[in-house]
Amino acid sequence: MAAQVEESLKMPLHWRLIWTEARNFIDIYQRDDKMNSVLLEFAKLNYNILQSVYIKELQELAKWDDPEAIEELPEYIKLIYTALYNHAGELADDTLDDKSINILPFIRKLYEGHIEAGLQEVKWIYSGYNPSADEYLQVSGKSIGGPVAVSYAVVGVVGQYSMYKFLSEFIDHYLVSDLVSAPGYIARLLNDLSTTKDEIERGQTLNFINCYMMEEGVSEEEARDHMEGLKRKFWKKLNKYIIEYSVDAPNIAKVVINMVRVTHHIYRGGKYDWFGVRPKADLLSMLNSVFEPIPM
Incomplete structure (x- = not known):
């Protein structure tokens, strides 16, 4: 029980990825005398x-080939472009x-929207412009890819479960929907909380912490506290949609909230970047959860 309480205090269970938590709980439970x-x-x-x-699904995803139409692209881009192109075409064909x-x-x-946001960040960097914290978040919440990922997931779920009555409404309102924007904002806040120190050491100063510190004249600690508050604020907005969708469209609610949980797992609640600087033990834990079965 003590181990479970300690883990819950680090990050709420609601924010955690169920798949990895299942393995953690099994490990804790098997040491329980009762x-x-x-x-x-x-x-x-x-499990x-x-x-x-x-x-098996990962093995299938790894089978995509490079079409002749993209031979001019660099090798490292071909696989990504092909996957996006094929997936977009399949989704469009299915719904049509x-x-x-x-x-x-x-x-x-x-x-x-995703590309324009990325270009805007590049313009800010090369022009030396310092955006306000809100201005930065509005753009960087898109450039991190959250809206694209969530929208793709929602469209996929709609098609899989034949919930097309939600599709037209979603397309009409996705630009102003917290269901789409909140995951991107949460992802950006988690990213900046975990990577700012390393980015500053590399000379990269465009991040929420710097923007807020310059705008409000506060310390880094105060900026981080503000970001934690914003993170909870966006979770509350997201939870509102999750509750609404859980009745008529539970699969949409499930896929969106799990995507945000994955983001929390990647950045460990804003402590470090799983793609960059991360403890070796955590990397091994993630790899084990995917590839290593639990000994029976």
Whole structure:
């Protein structure tokens, strides 16, 4: 119990990725004197079966080839471009065939917004312009890819579960929807909380902490406290949508909240960047959760 309480105090369970938490809980539970051995065995078996399914899915994703149409692109871009192009085409074809809804203009707008946000950041950097904290967050919440990822996921879920009555409404309102924007803002705040120190050492000063410190004349600690408050604020907005969708569209609610939980896991609540600086033990834990079954 003490170990569970300690973990919960580090980061709320609601923000955590269920898949990795299941493995952590199994590890804690099997050391409990009052544990049920049959229940423990079933939990391990269930985890290992699901893990084998996920590994097969990863193997399928790794089979994409490079089409001749993109031979001019650098090698490292070809796989990414092909995956995006094929996936966008498949989504558009499915919705067009099933409900005569053309979502290609919607997908194009998504990527236009993402690319424009990235270009805006580049302009700020090279012009020496210091945006306000709010101005920075509005742009960087898009450039981090949250809106694109969430929108893709929602469209995919809508098609998989034939919930097309939600599609038109979602497309019409996604630009002002907290369901789309909040995950991007949370991701950006987590990113900047965890990477600012290393970025500043590399001479990269465009981040929320610097913007807020310059705008408000406060310390780094105060800026970080403000970001923690914003993170909770956006979680509250997201939770409102999750509750609303949990009745009529629970699968949409599930996929969106799990995406935000993944972001928390990547940045460990804003402590470090899993893609960059990360403890070796945490990397091994993540790899084990994906590739190593639990010993029975």
